[in-house]
Amino acid sequence: MALTDTAIRNAKPREKPYKITDAQGLYLLVNPKGSKLWRVKYRMDGVERKLALGSYPEITLAEARSARDAARRQLAHAIDPNVAKRQARIEASIRANNSFATVAEELIEKKTREGLAEPTLEKMRWFVKLLGGDFGKRPVAEITPQELLHELRKHERRGRLETANLLRAFASRVFRYAVATARAERDPGQLLIGALTTAKVKHFPAITDPVAFGALLRAIEDYQGDPAVMYALKLTPHVFQRPGEIRQMEWTEVNFQKAVWIIPEGKMKMRQSHSVPLSRQSLAILTDMRSLSGSGRYAFPSIRTRTRPISDNTINAALRRMGFSKDQMTAHGFRTSASSLLNESGKWNPDAIERALAHMVAGSVRRIYNQSAYWPERVEMAQWWSDYIDELREGGNRCMAARHPLSPK
Structure with a gap:
């Protein structure tokens, strides 16, 4: 006799588990503690087996019958419902692990x-x-x-x-x-692609007027604070590399004898190692800093722990304390300042300036060429630039062509 919802609701627990049958192998197992569990009895390869469908009332009578019918369809195609259920559970677990x-x-x-x-x-x-x-x-x-x-x-x-x-x-x-x-x-x-509103291109604020840049350099010279921040500030305009590369500078990357800082590819945005020629002024700044932090890993260690460099926003924070707003100057803006003033001088090959900024150029052959062909010019340019910004800091804004008669490359 087919089951009804009324019969299921009225089924009371007994001392031992007992079954209330429906049809085509479906039955309800009533346990002594009151739980009511759906089961389907079937035979596979001559062996009687049972398939658990869930508990009542979470699984209704209609849902249990539907699950039974699905199991019978699987049997008709020689599929063991228990195996299929286990496989579905494994696949669900895989999907969960593939979030x-x-x-x-x-x-x-x-x-x-x-x-x-x-x-x-x-x-x-x-x-x-x-x-x-x-x-x-x-x-x-x-x-x-x-x-x-x-x-x-x-x-x-x-x-x-x-x-x-x-x-x-x-x-x-x-x-x-x-x-x-x-x-x-x-x-x-x-x-x-194309579904979102396109953000306006972000340009880092930078000072490119020579007189205003000189005023910035004087403010940096007068800055008082954590020595790591002070020397990082002083070095930044001379080498004009990315703020993250400067703050993560390690002493093992600096060769004082050859006057070069080699930034490993793991720290570079373009995934290519980059060599930075160091002027006399840059070497002097690093020499002073080495007397303070040379026993550690980083050239500019954090004030909290020497095992980490200064934080990502330290230079920007120092610029704000000096009175330069985020719309006037940023740590990244020193790159724009150097690029603009070096190009305006008319003394240097634009490709050499781009290489100094570690901007990637198209084509692997051209990249290799740029690595070596412009190195002598970049060494000269690094010293010219340091001399030039020293003069700007002292109050001048001349091109210094008379003092540094270097012909364009």
Whole structure:
């Protein structure tokens, strides 16, 4: 006799478990403690087996019958329902372990092994946090373009246009990695190109007027504070490298005898080692700093611990304390200042200036050529530049061509 909801509700516990049968192998097992469990009895290869479907009332009578019918269809195709259930459970576990956040972390681990620069890795970890929460837990293969767009729109609505676009690009990298490792079939991020508002190109504020730049240099000379910050400030305009590269300078990278600072590729934005010629002024600054921090790893150690360099925003914070707003000058702006004033001097090959700034040029052959062909010119340019900014600091704004008669290359 077929079961009814009334009969199920009225079934009371007994001292021993007992069954209430439905039809075609479906029955309800009533336990002494009151639980009511759905089971399906079937035979496979002549052996009687049981399939657990769940408990009542979580699984209704209608749902139990539907599950029984699905199991019978599997049997009709020689599929053991218990094996299929176990396989589905394994696949669900795999999907859970292949969440967006998990795949993203695996990609970051891969990039770490490949030697990606630490600042870039930190930014990738930050992106994972921004795309965390429920989205990060979603199986990477099941995320739709609309779902990703919903996450990105949260940042766009807050005016974080650049962040939204960077997150889309990062998510796209994660999806492409998932495709390459057979855990997804498409890249939803690629389908969203053009869907977000494009952020305006960000230009780092910089002082390019010689007289105003001289005033900045005088303010740096008068700066009082942590010696690491003070000397990093003094060195920055002379070498005009990226702030992260300067703050992470290690003494093992500096060759005082050859007057060169070699930045390893792991610290460079373009993943290519970069040699920086050091002027007499740069060497003097580093020599003074070495007497203070030479026993440690970093040239400019943090005031809190010598095992880490000064923080990422230290130079900018010092500029603010000196009275220069974020719209006037930034640590990165020293690169713009040097590029502008060196080009305006008319004395140096623009390619040599670009190479000094560690800007990547197209083509591997040309990159190799730039590494060596402009080195003598860059050495001369480094000394000319230090002499020039010394004069600007002292109050002059002449080109100094008379004092340094170097013909253009």
